[in-house]
Amino acid sequence: MTTTTDDAVELGEEQPRRSPLHEEHLALGATLTPFAGWQMPLRYTSDLTEHHAVRSAAGLFDLSHMGEIRVAGPGAGRALDRALVGTLSSLAVGRARYTMLCAPDGGVLDDLVVYRTGPEGYLVVANASNVETVLAELQERCSDVEVTDESATTALVAVQGPAAAGILERLISEDGRSGVSGLRYYACTAALVAGVEAIVARTGYTGEDGFELYVSPEDAPTLWRALLETGAEDGLVPAGLACRDSLRLEAGMPLYGNELDTTTTPHDAGMGRVVRLDKVDEDGEPLDFVGRGPLEARAGSQPSRVLVGLQGLGRRAARHGYAVLVPDGPVVGEVTSGAPSPTLGYPIAMAYVTPEVSGEGTELAVEVRGRPEPARVVPLPFYRRP
């Protein structure tokens, strides 16, 4: 057999880095996979079981490979306004925002979640494969404030699924509980979880309710075990990167390297809303952030391609890189991500196509290993939690 896998960036020949939870994964019998220079759990038992557990109960993810960069000091918010496409100075303390770091030509260098942890403190969370780029760019673009890579001293554990809130509450002492159960989506707070100091954020990448917990690497195993133990009665299972990818695809969330890269603008990916052209400086003048000119031009022009959702009408799934065609006609695009959807029971994909064929309901085809499979343009996301 020859296998094509929609996988992860594999970097260099260096020894892969290990998560602070590596021993836990081995004890749970995880299948490990190289991912952006790390060795991370691909699955513990089965991709499907883990996927369904997150949709119906809860899954526990180790995301310690993600990068955490601290931006702090007077003017940190203003500095980030110039460095990123969003307005971070207006973000309230204890809130989070999805944003992007763009190159001067408007291409996406990384998509980020930024948390405001204090009046002058921000936590920027970057994709593992892009941490070095993001760090270098932020150090250059925010040279008046402190920019520190905290990736090596930060572990990240996510508990995702409808049962996540109930599970987490049981591990928080009574006085801190209301702060967490009342936490809004895209908000964060400091809390003691299972006796461990954590930043608890109501964020995630699965399309379900859930939390991400930033802790020190030394404390990570204690937190991990406590969540597994208390969550077991609710159906929580450890969940690997394989189901993380199928969950985010169903939720229509972009993955850097698939839907986003340096040749893509946020607008191409249907994410034009994150580009804040209304940003102003201290004097009320339009703020000149990196990428502004090209992005302003892009916002006002007809796109050459549009990111769409495709529902496969056959059984064979479209995969990353496959050509999208007009039935019996020319190539009109390319698939960025695709898989058989475990929740929906049919193949789904995201693809860049020309605007003429991007309308909902348009009948297209995907060239699946030498044979076209029918597909229809459908709205994103494919799945929305009930």
Place this chain on the structure above:
Amino acid sequence: MSNVPAELKYTAEHEWVREGTPVTIGITENAAEALGELVFIELPAVGDRITAGTVCGEVESTKSVSEIYAPVTGTVAEVNQAVVDEPQLVNNEPYAAGWLLRVDVEDATGLLSAEEYSALLDA
């Protein structure tokens, strides 16, 4: 370590062959584990001719897709409808209920012994 039954023959592409008339073919436990839980299997039809070393079907999980190479040359005598209906049988019982095809063989040369296949996995 993956289970490699001594009585079977193998290919370097991770198919197995159980000798008999007709022969039975499937994919190895090692291959099934690497793919993850299968959600879709496409196989040739009864009466189709398959040629050793060429693609005769595909297996798909959420994460990956693999082409199945015919380990022998011959004519398909029987297709395991149970694995088409329930692909996870291949993950659960790759050498038993998870078999794929029965084939009336014309040529079954060039296969590996269990020892040779195991050595390949260890390499």
